[in-house]
Amino acid sequence: MTQDKLGLLSADRNKSLWRRTREGYMSWVLYGGLTIFGLWAYVSTTGLPALLLLIGLLSLGHLFRSHGSWRTFAPFIALTALLLLLGLLRSDFAEAVMRGVPLAEAYKGSQLVITGDVTITVPMVLWVIAWASIFGARSLSDARAYALFKWFAYVLTALAVVQFMEAVSHFGLRQMLSANVSKSRDNMLIVGFANTNCALLMMFWPLVMIQMARGKPVTVAVTAVALIAAGFASDTNAQLLALAASAAVFFAVKYWPRALKGLAPERVMAVLSLIPMLLFPAIIYGLMQSGLAQKIKTDLLPSWAARIDIWTFAVSRALEKPIWGWGYETSRRFDPMIPNHPHDMALQAWLELGLPGLVLLAAFWFWLFWSMDVRGEVVEEEARADGLRALDHKSHAPAEGNLALRFRPYLMAQATCFLVIGTISYGLWRAWFYCLGAFAVMAAILAVKAARQSIKLRI
Numbered sequence: 149m150t151q152d153k154l155g156l157l158s159a160d161r162n163k164s165l166w167r168r169t170r171e172g173y174m175s176w177v178l179y180g181g182l183t184i185f186g187l188w189a190y191v192s193t194t195g196l197p198a199l200l201l202l203i204g205l206l207s208l209g210h211l212f213r214s215h216g217s218w219r220t221f222a223p224f225i226a227l228t229a230l231l232l233l234l235g236l237l238r239s240d241f242a243e244a245v246m247r248g249v250p251l252a253e254a255y256k257g258s259q260l261v262i263t264g265d266v267t268i269t270v271p272m273v274l275w276v277i278a279w280a281s282i283f284g285a286r287s288l289s290d291a292r293a294y295a296l297f298k299w300f301a302y303v304l305t306a307l308a309v310v311q312f313m314e315a316v317s318h319f320g321l322r323q324m325l326s327a328n329v330s331k332s333r334d335n336m337l338i339v340g341f342a343n344t345n346c347a348l349l350m351m352f353w354p355l356v357m358i359q360m361a362r363g364k365p366v367t368v369a370v371t372a373v374a375l376i377a378a379g380f381a382s383d384t385n386a387q388l389l390a391l392a393a394s395a396a397v398f399f400a401v402k403y404w405p406r407a408l409k410g411l412a413p414e415r416v417m418a419v420l421s422l423i424p425m426l427l428f429p430a431i432i433y434g435l436m437q438s439g440l441a442q443k444i445k446t447d448l449l450p451s452w453a454a455r456i457d458i459w460t461f462a463v464s465r466a467l468e469k470p471i472w473g474w475g476y477e478t479s480r481r482f483d484p485m486i487p488n489h490p491h492d493m494a495l496q497a498w499l500e501l502g503l504p505g506l507v508l509l510a511a512f513w514f515w516l517f518w519s520m521d522v523r524g525e526v527v528e529e530e531a532r533a534d535g536l537r538a539l540d541h542k543s544h545a546p547a548e549g550n551l552a553l554r555f556r557p558y559l560m561a562q563a564t565c566f567l568v569i570g571t572i573s574y575g576l577w578r579a580w581f582y583c584l585g586a587f588a589v590m591a592a593i594l595a596v597k598a599a600r601q602s603i604k605l606r607i
Contacts (some may be wrong), residue, residue: 170209174284175292177206178594179299181281185347185587186303190310193343194580197274200587204277207284211276217283223519225279227512232272234501234508235577239268239476259476266477271577278586285590290604293597297358300594304355305367307348308374314341315374315381338382343580345378346569349387350588353394353562354595357555361599385449390568398561417560418517424571425494425510432463432495455491455572462490466499473502477577489575496576509576516563520556551603555596562592 181203188199210217218225236242244254255261262269288296314321322337352375356368372391379388401413435441441460445453465474465482478500479486490496497505566585574581 170213171288171292174207174210174287175296177203178285178288178296178590182296182300183303186307189347190307190344193340193347193584196347196580196583196587197270200274200281200583201277203284204274204280207280210283210287211280214283215287217279217286220286221279221282223515224512227508227515228275231497231501231505231508231512232268232275234505235271235476236268238473238501238505241268243475266480268476270579271582274579274583274586278583281586282589282593285593288594288597290597290601293594294601294605297354297594297598298362300591301355301359301364301367304348304351305370307344308367308371311341311345311348311378312370312374315377318381341378342382342384342387345375345382345384345387346573346581347584347587348378349375349391349565349569350562350584351591352391353398353558353565354588354591357558357595358598358602361602383451385451386569386573389572390565393568394561394565397564398557401557401560412521414517414520414556414560417564418514421513421517421567422510424492424567425513426506428492428494428571429463429466429498429506432459433467436460436463458486458491459495461485462492462495462499466495469502470498471502473498473500473505476500479575489578491573491575493570493574493576500576513567517560520559520563551600555599558595559592562588 181199184199185196188195239259241254241258241260244258245251257264259266259268261267262273285293310321319337319341322341326337348371352371355371359365359368375391376388379385379391397417404413432441435444435456441456445456461482462479474481479489479496490499494506494509497509501508566588570581
């Protein structure tokens with residue numbers, strides 16, 4: 149019996165009229181949401197939390213009728229909830245209460261106020277919204293997911309074409325819109341362009357999965373070229389590195405040597421994920437102690453030299469309070485040495501939430517890769533040497549173990565992409581980035597269902 153730990157390959161069973169109605173409603177919610185995603189990612193990627201909020205509010209019912217989603221995602225729900233709880237306990241509100249300040253007084257101007265500049269309430273609300281959206285995506289049948297993702301593929305391809313045109317014209321469309329509408333500064337045009345490319349990058353591997361299953365590699369090539377061109381045009385080498393690393397993981401997993409059959413690729417990646425989580429702070433500390441941190445800066449691009457400065461400063465401050473950290477979102481106190489966040493989610497977890505926060509974050513990434521293993525019998529089908537089938541040959545749907553092995557490289561590549569970007573570009577509490585992560589999970593779920601349906605249609 150095949151065990152699908154992520155629940156992405158579980159077929160819908162015993163559908164009632166009510167279930168089909170709910171599916172129809174959810175599919176239209178996602179049609180609208182994912183269509184707007186393409187436009188929103190271009191106009192204002194940092195506004196993705198608002199779009200996720202809209203989709204999540206329309207999907208709240210799936211939290212109560214989840215059809216196994218709570219159980220499927222239980223480890224990730226628990227780890228993210230504990231991370232948020234730790235953030236709440238390390239907020240200025242909790243610290244004031246522990247000092248004996250009355251609740252009403254502690255609340256005023258604290259990080260619990262949702263309208264404040266820095267608030268723990270927004271991540272908590274978006275946590276609920278994100279899981280509602282993910283559960284809603286998981287509730288769709290393969291057929292509905294296939295139809296939905298075919299449309300979403302057009303949306304992503306259109307976004308890729310626009311990104312390529314922007315890259316070769318040096319942000320021509322954005323400059324025109326800025327001159328006539330938004331009046332944005334030139335540096336913000338580049339930031340917006342890079343953020344759009346990041347959103348497209350996180351959708352790349354789900355797009356590849358479904359388009360390759362449909363036999364449409366051209367759109368994959370177009371999107372890849374657009375991502376690379378945009379990466380060079382905006383000088384966001386972190387995105388190029390993430391794309392290269394995810395491609396390396398994809399091909400390594402897809403063509404995993406039979407000699408290493410006993411060493412599963414997801415186990416290897418789970419262990420390797422601990423390097424940026426647990427060992428990265430130690431590596432930076434070693435560079436600081438040896439003096440190499442200052443020496444290698446002269447040989448690096450300015451953006452990477454700036455990262456070295458941020459990381460070394462963050463480690464030095466984290467070492468002052470290594471166990472419990474400085475508190476939720478205290479990275480902002482160290483501006484300009486740390487501009488907004490340390491540009492590394494592990495360092496931010498350690499700096500603000502101490503060792504418990506770092507361990508929880510490491511456990512999340514470790515389990516994410518570890519759980520991509522799908523156990524069960526993989527059916528080997530021998531093809532004839534001439535590639536022909538007898539007229540009376542009966543085709544059967546591939547075993548779910550076979551499907552899991554086919555989809556696993558794409559899922560691991562997407563996770564790698566997010567891990568790399570989170571390690572060298574963004575912080576732990578960047579709202580639009582973790583909301584983009586929720587969209588990435590939704591896209592992965594829909595892509596698996598859609599690709600499975602595409603394979604069924606060819607049998």
